[in-house]
Amino acid sequence: EMQLVESGGGLVQPGGSLRLSCGASGFTFSNYWMYWVRQAPGKGLVWVSRMSTDGTITSYADSVKGRFTISRDNTKNTLYLQMNSLRVEDTAVYYCAREMGAATPGYWGQGTLVTVSS
Amino acid sequence: QSALTQPPSASGSPGQSVTISCTGTSSDVGGYNYVSWYQQYPGKAPKLMIFEVSKRPSGVPDRFSASKSGNTASLTVSGLQAEDEADYYCSSYTGSNRLVFGGGTRLTVL
Secondary structure, eight states, X not given: OOEEEEEOOEEEOTTOXXXXXXXXXXXXXXXXXXXXXXXXXXXXXXXXXXXXXXXXXXXXXXXXXXXXXXXXXTTTTEEEEEEOSOOXXXXXXXXXXXXXXXXXXXXXXXXXXXXXXX | OOOBBOOSEEEXXXXXXXXXXXXXXXXXXXXXXXXXXXXXXXXXXXXXXXXXXXXXXXXXXTTEEEEEETTEEEEEEOSOOGGGOEEEEEEEEEETTEEEEXXXXXXXXX
């Protein structure tokens, strides 16, 4: 059974850093583009980042560009999101997702909550 | 990149059909056949219902259908059931490996 499990969320002060992880199982991780999508409390979904199968192609939403870095370790079947210079407005549940079809986050993890507050 | 435009709410009675729109621009919805729709229950992860404009993943009921015309995509839920009450989001590829989501529509089954 395909599974994505996010971890690493928590409470951090503004300006701080956090690294999220997304462990994958039940499919060949190295064959799929991967995504991070976030959802602030009571708000809608917002695309954050996308990475190619081999990690050579990455893209970011303007709101996180220069502060967040997506990466992956295909030997560990794990996707990462390094988040630096965190702001209050980065508070959200962060979901990782596997591509299905073209340019489509198809399978989603359960999410991990990041709270940025002093 | 501005969010795609969805109506905040939609509603229908059991057995009826309801259509939710998703309006973008020629740089996203109108420019690519990579529009997706998601269903989300409170406190749960989104579930993919439609991808590549009108394709249904395995397991999604055929009561859910979708299409696109110009810069507007649409999701239609036919034969509404109580379990269809949820938030629905559209998304589109915008080029340069980027995506954009709509603001979401809360579907209420009356």
